Amino acid sequence: MTTALTRLSTWSGLLAGLAIAVIGGLEGFIGETAATSFVIALTPALATPLLVALHTRQARASGRFGELAFFVNLVGLGLYGGAAFALDMVVYYISVPLAAATKVALFGSAAVFAIGSVMFGISMLRTKVFPAIPTWGYTLILAVFAVVGPLPHSPIKSALHVLSGTTLIWLATSLMDRAPQRAPALATS
Numbered sequence: 001m002t003t004a005l006t007r008l009s010t011w012s013g014l015l016a017g018l019a020i021a022v023i024g025g026l027e028g029f030i031g032e033t034a035a036t037s038f039v040i041a042l043t044p045a046l047a048t049p050l051l052v053a054l055h056t057r058q059a060r061a062s063g064r065f066g067e068l069a070f071f072v073n074l075v076g077l078g079l080y081g082g083a084a085f086a087l088d089m090v091v092y093y094i095s096v097p098l099a100a101a102t103k104v105a106l107f108g109s110a111a112v113f114a115i116g117s118v119m120f121g122i123s124m125l126r127t128k129v130f131p132a133i134p135t136w137g138y139t140l141i142l143a144v145f146a147v148v149g150p151l152p153h154s155p156i157k158s159a160l161h162v163l164s165g166t167t168l169i170w171l172a173t174s175l176m177d178r179a180p181q182r183a184p185a186l187a188t189s
Helices: 003-030 034-089 100-127 132-148 155-177
Strands: none
Touching (some): 003 034, 003 155, 034 100
């Protein structure tokens, strides 16, 4: 990954984290609105380049498990991003109850993203390329965030938005702070 592409991915991740944290926190006070839903719906697309940059930075040290974790997290983010977009840009405007199959699909997308987040977080913890606190946040907070995503708005959901956004901001900032790490490769597993 070129330096320019890493910078773009970092800024994209910063923007995603900032939008998630600020809008999610704002929704804790004003509730969900059409404007806040619009912004939140775009954040998974902005977070995807950050995920790629994070994996690229640690790829040498992450081994086979790291590759699998990245793959599951990337697929999960794609599914969850589509679900979040549908919830925030379509379902928000519909006052009809969702069909059972739709609910299963939404929670299934969240489950794949949660599993992928835990796996990728473990991969980051193993390589020690990124700071420990946001790495633990990625591992735990994003998984919980994914599971409550399809649920109705609540203060807990707003708090998870703020924590998730802060985690993404911190990880993106860590990409700016240092040159690529030359960690030794892990034994393949």
